[in-house]
Structures are given as C-alpha cells and as structure tokens.
Amino acid sequence: MSSRRMNLLYRLAEALAGGEGLKIIECLVRNGDMRDDELALELGLKPNVVRKILYRFAENSIVTVQRFRDEKTGWFYFKWRVQLDQVELYLENQRQRILNRLMERLRYEETHEFYSCPKGCERVPFERAVEQSFMCSRCGAPLQYEDNAYVIEALKSKIKELGG
Amino acid sequence: MPSSSGRKRGEIERLALQLVNEAGDKGILQSELWKLIGVTSREGSRIAIRLEKKNLIRREREYSSKRWTYRLYPVRKNHPLLPILDSPCLVCEDNSRCNIQDVVSPLNCRKLMEWVLKTQKSS
Secondary structure (H helix, E strand, C coil): CCHHHHHHHHHHHHHHHHHHHHHHHHHHHHHCCEEHHHHHHHHCCCHHHHHHHHHHHHHCCCEEEEEEECCCCCCEEEEEEECHHHHHHHHHHHHHHHHHHHHHHHHHHHHCCEEECCCCCCEEEHHHHHHCCCECCCCCCECEEECCHHHHHHHHHHHHHCCC | CECCCCCEHHHHHHHHHHHHHHHHHHCEEHHHHHHHHCCCHHHHHHHHHHHHHCCCEEEEEEEECCEEEEEEEECCCCCCCHHHHHCHHHHCCCHHHCCCCCCCCCCCCHHHHHHHHHHHHHC
C-alpha cells in the first residue's frame, strides 16, 4: 500500500473524527472487513459512537459499507471496509472546493470596503454600513473603517499554499 | 459540434485525456492515439492542441515511422493535500451547501477566515 495514501488516510480520519476516528481506521486497515459491533468491542468504544463515526467516514467516501442478513435472527448487520483509493480523490475534490471558496472570498475582499464594530460584533461591507447608518446592528456602537489589506494578503498566501 | 464519427467533442477529449494519463511517463504517440480513439489525424491533432492549451497534456515533437509526429504526456499536478486537513470546511456540516449564492457562503464564513488568518500569523 502507498505510504502517502496511508498517511493521508490516517490524517483525514483524525481530522474528521479525532483520536477515536483514527483508532477505527487503524483497526479496519489491520483487520479488513469488520462489523461495527466487532469494532466497538475490539476498541472498547460505545457501538453508537463507532457507528456515528463510520457514517461520517462513509459520507466522505473513505469507508464503504455492505449490508448482510443474519440467517438465524433475520437481523441486518453491516460490514465496513476502508476505501484507500478514494482518499486522494476525496481530498483533491475538497482542495478544489476550498480553493474556489478562497478565490471567491478574495475577489469579494478586493472589490469591497469594510466597516467593523470595535467590539467585534460584526464586519459589514460599505453598502450595508450605509443602510445601518454606520452603527453596529447588535450593540449600536459606531462602525469603523477597516483596512482589509491583511485579509487580502492572508487569502493570497493561503491560495498559493493550496496550489492555486 | 459533433465530430465526423458522430461523437461529441468533449467526449472524445475526455477519452483522449484518459488514454494519455494511462500512458503515464512513457507518453503516447499522437498517431497511435487517434487509431485507438477512431478519429482522423486532422481531428486528432486539433484535439491534442486543445488539450495542450488547457494545460492538461504536454506535446513533444518526435520522429517516428519516417515522419514527424508528437508524443503526448500527461501534465501531472501533485497538488498539496495536507494543508486542507486542518481546514474547517472538512468538518463543517454545511460543507456540501456552502455557496456564494446561498445563505451559507464563504463570503461571510468566520471559521474560514479564522483558519486563513491563523495560518498567516503562524507562518
């Protein structure tokens, strides 16, 4: 298995569900297909916690699930498996999304003037500040002009970091 | 505009790109590629030029079978993926519906800006 992919998988699991998520993924990588109750038992976690995390992973395509029916009881049970080949695709897709958001935000920051509340309640563009007569809509304090050069600089640097 | 074989241009471009990507570092001769796809060489070279303009492939001139042709290589972009792992978007419940035309928008997202400004401060 590619160590780059494994590293990304573990880091992503931790980012999505913390230490418990990481334990679950490590256990799945070690044992292959596993039922959620087996996972809970092996890791000493509550079954509902394990399921919740697994569903979150499934939403993000890093695990896949198959449903089986128990012959004796007629109950359904679920087997989970890591989808290692999806990790990079998922992250690349997210990178592109985040990059687009940052670019939109940069365009917005570059084309607007901002006014903010000195108490930190809100930050509004010039047009809205006019509507509010340059008063904070929450605490009533007068809004102050904000030089957003630092925001633009930070956005540009982040966009560059993400390969944009 | 439909091509001579009746397929759409986009579909052929996608197929061509897929074959170039599959060829990897060895690349693939333009003349071989058109045979695999089933289009004329004129149409083929136009598609290659378009893909090159989009920065999806790289063309290098090569002498093969007593004539000049091009070898096509994929443009691999190894984008950095680690920096997004601490982004708030990954764990945000509104990630899938965050859009500039929506209520949940990157234009007013505090978490996004806190993340951007935090990394700026720490660097």
